[in-house]
Amino acid sequence: MISTMSGLTKQVEQIKLTLKKIETNVSSVTYDEVISALNEIYTIIIAKKEREIKEIFSSLSFNTIILFLQYEEIEDKIIKILEEFIQFVSIEAIVDQYEDFINIGLTNEKENIVKLTLQELINGIEKNSQLCGVIATKFLDKIVNCFSLHVQSITKLVSKLMGEILSKNEVCLDLFLEKDSLNALQNQCNMSEVVKFTIYDLIVTISSVNDSNFEKCKKAGLFDSMINEINSKDILVKLNTIELYIKLLSNKNLYNFFEKSEIMSKLIEKLKKDPKDENSNLEDKLFLHGIIKFFASLADINMNSFIDIQNKYDLLASLENLFNEGDISSKEIVLITLGSIGSSYEGLKLIYNQKSLLNTVLDYYPSLSGNLKTVFLQNISCILTLCKLSDDVEIMTQTIYQRIQGKPNTLKELLQIGNQVFEESRISVYAVLKGIAVHNWGLKELDNSPEFIKFILDRSQESNRLGQDWKYSIIETMVIHPSSSKYVRPDTLVKFKVYLKQGPYYKYIEPKVVVKGAN
Template sequence: MASREDWCADKVSKLLQEDLRIPALNEIKEHLSTIPQNEVSSTIRNLDLPLVFDCLNDSNTEQVDLACEVLSLCMNNLNLGESTSKYGVSLERALNHPYPTVKLMALSEIERNIREEEALTDICKRSSLLTSIVRCIGDEDISVGKKACDITVVIGLSNIGLSQFTSNDVLTVLHEIMTISEVIRLRVYEVVVNISKESENNFVTLVSTGLVSLMLEELNNADVLLRMNVVELLTQLGLSMHGFVYLDQNGILDKLFALVEDEDDPITVQLCEPGILKFFGHMAHWKPIELISKYPKLFDRLFANIESGDLIIVGVSLDTLGVIGLSSEGKTALSSTGNKITYAIKTIVKLLTSYPTEIRIRALNCLENLLRVNDPKIDTMQIARRWFELFGDDPMQLIIRYAKNPFSETKLAGLGMLQAIAEQQWGQEYIKNTPGLVEFLLDRGVESIKECKEAKYEVVKALASSSIFDQSTASKFQAFVAEGPFYVHAVTEVAFERND
């Protein structure tokens, strides 16, 4: 049997001969797939990988695909940073190859390497390699473009990477590819947002490049779908405090509100309203009272949408109301609308049975958020109790109906509401005074789904520290918690001898 060195020399010789390249690549692929893992790295280092890269320079797709497979197999067995250090030029050429499979091979290897800080720094110092990665954002192949976006974000989140991303060389490439199409512009904006939202320093740096301003200008674009996607990106940016402040100070909230109110352009309203409602919901997370005083009509629209015939709008409106009503400030802001929030809650409860399952679950999740109190302020708990009592003459029955539902997703939503009130003293009183509810909570036998076991456990855990219950019940709750969510009672079988 030939030694490793002789075997590799034979394959190198064959790779130099055009008519033997495909058989040689097949032999390499098969060999590397069958030998022990500890021998693979040594074998690879005896192969001349630049010759395998050279096999990519051919119009024969079989050869190109084989070369990609072999290169991926080889480089995956190299140390992090080794392939980008030794074969950076070859990888760069691969990024400019006409075939998407070749670009994906190179991008995947680069993505693997940037997990290591030294390799990431090395790539950032290679200006032409970095610009080739960025240029791939503009590729017509979606997989190539997405992979390039992911890599660019990781690079941009590092200090040296952010500096290089905002260099003239990279910005020139970005502006070039942004002229290709609106789809490519959106990819660039997505990269900008994903880097910006992570820190104020990142955001300030990217604002200075003018890319953020270009994104905001797209809100004036005639293409409604483009505007809709930009609204979605702005929603992500606004989740950070620095992003919210910037958007507020630059009049973006006013512009988005105007879009929803534009009665002369119903198509834009229909397509953009879900995204804009989400946007305002997340903005209200930061300053709910300020937003509700500045945009009362938007909240009126939110309440009215609950009765809409458009289920997309209903779902988004329920989600948005839930996001706003989760915080104490949000509850205070919604409570200030008086009869409007009262009517909205009563409407949700009334329509629960007529909603399709998916919308019903979102409605229950919305109600859970309205009931949940994350900080024990008396005013907030009073608001939650007042809203709970809008559920009907016997509000507990509504919660129990869904907490005992046979379908797990609906049951989880019901148990979520139960947990929300179990964390408040008034809710504990309701639970205590509801016949059969304590027994249901302590009965492990009725739950078979892991998530439902965990949800019920969280309810009992909240009740276990309450002073509302008698000593016997409190002890049962505490024992339940000590046993954990998945405890199974042992069943003892006694065998009796039978006399025949």
């Protein structure tokens, strides 16, 4: 043990001697000596030899650390050494006393160095929010310029760091809005869609902290590009902007931001435009469909915000008007949106209680054909599949199912479509059948149909694996249902359990009888 300690002490002394030679006269140190010293420092850090690390770092200067950055062949090890050294010195001391070191880190051509610098600044602010002012004053321009690297991981770190600085300190926000940093940020929006998305997300976040932040950002023109792109004459710009808005939906502040910035009212205005307007063209229709897709995505992500919009703007009435007056593609996107809304408990209650849109769509079913009927079934399945065993869900889903009005009845029509050659049509039927099977009323409906039992157990009916998986899933749903023993007959349950045991792809092989002596 004493020998080991003695060896480690000698190793540390040799490292310190090499570091001193580098500090005083770098030309007197060979390449191999530097690499050897760095490898030994790295080994000691990995071994967590705290006393030795402290002793080595006490002999290490920032000038030497900066010199180490040129050795690309052991870059990962240098990054680790640098990370530990920053912890040893403290980010507060570095920001205060070693401005050049931070500047080198933010402008370094090595991505890992830039990422480390940004992350350490974030860590520093999270521990001490008073660092925001110093960092904003000294480094904000260079932080913004990191967006220009177009590296997603760096872009996220820049956004997070700027969000911390500008959200926690109004003085920093004022400084940012007055400096060239604002112009630099807006210029970065034109460089990359990924960067633009991150910057828009950042704008939404910092402007949503309070009313004062919002008004300052608005006055500085920070929202202009987000609003102007919606009014662009270039359809690609408008469609890309809508896609960007959809990506931003994960930001919990987006709805309130859109309301206050009047973006929401602009979207609603486009949505309420008469589908039969003679001045409308293909580009207008594409943009309208993009807006509807935005609201459908909002329903998926934040139903409470969607309900607020419905209460304020009667969005469902606009969708109903589009379904009645629009062409097939418009009807299709309304069906998809209805499925998105009705796939949650709150959304189901919304469309069920509003009645008008849902009834209009259900009443239209008998006249549907081809792909539009498939889209209808795909999205009605989203509504029926809501798996919440409560009385109100049972009533709502059963009422919707009974309103479909298939011929000669809904279930028999579904089975007819399920036997068609078109796989997409069959899959849409399987989805509806599974939606029926999750409910008590559905179990009774299916169990009382000999045609359904024959259809679902007939393995020769479905040759494709996807369809076989769906049929297996329907049977599994019925078997594991808490009420299966109550609503499904025992002999049928036995057949279903055998089916499940055999698996989705089982094939019955007819036994061959060989007659002795036959040729």
